[in-house]
């Protein structure tokens with residue numbers, strides 16, 4: 081049977097639209113964007129040891145390595161709040177993550193203890209109380225997603241890095257203030273603890289951190 085020519089052109093046009101829509105469905109909008117924040121920088125050295133080992137340098141080195149490893153994974157894109165030794169106020173970091181409509185922010189820090197016995201890693205997520213002044217579905221979701229990711233990252237750190245896990249903590253940190261992106265602050269070790277200090281800039285340590293974060297991201301995004 082032959083279609084009248086007008087009908088066949090309508091069918092042709094509809095098929096073209098359908099093909100176009102199917103192509104659009106696989107667009108890069110599904111890319112998971114993660115902003116990595118190497119804390120401190122420039123004039124703000126962060127915590128330090130004997131005025132020669134600075135938190136800002138460790139966080140940057142780890143962040144650069146992490147970005148490279150994440151970007152090798154299909155479907156993930158890692159951005160940095162800073163890629164050099166620049167002074168960058170926390171507000172600018174928050175603004176950047178919000179403006180990129182990131183799916184997650186990880187802020188990397190190095191700890192320092194009052195005693196030289198404190199060691200290991202710990203993670204911080206936004207507190208529910210902190211967002212209560214303008215509490216709504218969005219802030220609740222942000223908080224819950226931060227906690228969900230933090231549990232995954234903690235599990236991976238416990239598995240991959242045989243060190244003392246200090247757990248998950250809630251705190252009203254500055255980086256969470258006004259942030260509309262789920263976020264985790266990772267304190268990756270104590271500069272004041274000799275064994276931690278020795279591995280903080282070690283290549284294998286950076287690899288292990290990257291592996292732990294990438295695994296957590298893949299599970300989170302599944």
Ligand SMILES: [Zn+2]
Pocket residue numbers: 119120126127135188189190
């Ligand atoms: Zn810090």
